[in-house]
Amino acid sequence: MKQITLLGATGSIGIQTLDVIRLHPDHFSVYALAFGKNIEKAFPLIKEFEPEVVVVQDHTVKQQVEGEFPTIRVLQGTGGMIAASTAEKVDVLVNAVMGSVGLPATMAAIEARKLIAIANKETLVTAGHLVMEAARKYQVDLLPVDSEHSAIFQSLNGEKNESVERLILTASGGSFRDKTREDLVGVTVDDALNHPNWSMGAKITIDSASMMNKGLEVIEAHWLFDIPYEQIDVILHRESVIHSMVEYKDKSVIAQLGTPDMKVPIQYALTYPDRLDLSMTKRLNLEEIATLHFQPMDYERFRCLKLAYQAGKEGGSMTTVLNAANEQAVELFLKGEISFLDIETLIEQALERHQTIRKPDLDTILTIDQETRQQVRSYLK
Secondary structure (H helix, E strand, O other), X not given: OEEEEEEOOOOHHXXXXXXXXXXXXXXXXXXXXXXXXXXXXXXXXXXXXXXXXXXXXXXXXXXXXXXXXXXXXXXXXXXXXXXXHHOOOOOEEEXXXXXXXXHHHXXXXXXXXXXXXXXXXXXXXXHXXXXXXXXXXXXXXXXEOOHHHHHHHHHOOOOOHHHEEEEEEXXXXXXXXXXXXXXXXXXXXXXXXXXXXXXXXXXXXXXXXXXXXXXXXHHHHHHHHOOOHHHEEEEEXXXXXXXXXXXXXXXXXXXXXXXXXXXXXXXXXXXXXXXXXXXXOOOOOHHHHOOOOOEEOOOOOOHHHHHHHHHHHHOOOHXXXXXXXXXXXXXXXXXXXOOHHHHHHHHHHHHHXXXXXXXXXXXXXXXXXXXXXXXXXXXXX
């Protein structure tokens, strides 16, 4: 029985992780659930899964949870996430929070030698050099939950890294894949949230529409699999059936296929190296699909992807700026304070104004993150 701490329990990945846990009560139990402020979603989950620990965002929510569940230990903030992630009983940390807020808990869990199921790509984008260095030092596995990285992880099984020619990440294109840049002028938040293939949270759906999500995945793949950016490609694949591929030096290509369902990579991360039945997921029917489509990526059309490659190749603190600027810009777009195309403009401005620090420590990264967010907000003035 694996005891699990789940950060981001009320988000899309968190809810689907609990679907998997619910399906296999003999294999998994919940030690801790962490969420922000969404008590409407959280209270039924706390009641059902009966965690020993609950972590919340602030004192007001903490009081509400304590009033409803007086026997449960309730913690708050970054310190609470760290405590819940490093407790002796915990076997697996599932980090499914959105944004760089998940970084300190991931670092602490690595030092505590916990298995990490990483759905928080911003952790690796913001501080990949620190995370992977710590993972090697403490001999901790980081198992990817993103469908693309899970596909690469599975396609690399049993192979040597030196045999790899390139990684090929597939991209659905998001809600605006068939629109020109001219068509993007004046698009609304509702337009951007209408993803054709995947059911995801608001932030990641906007990132998919701008293609920043794929840019973050490129940086994540670079760190997870120790592959140079020059050997990581992205292609447009509208059906989201091939989740990603690995091309080897002998020109063999190994791909992982499946229906667009995040519960598949979530469960694989929790059960690796074993596989369990996943009856709630639809079987892939290639006869029904009949045709798969692929297109080269247009980096001028999807400028956020281009910016991500540039920041990744520059390295150091530049990816911290990329992520923080994007998170802040997306928040402003969701609030209706900027246009969709303003997102990439604000990110580019932040990158241009930043002087790269080659190997920033954790405190420096967190400082740059906050300063970048403040700068992006100030651009509006």
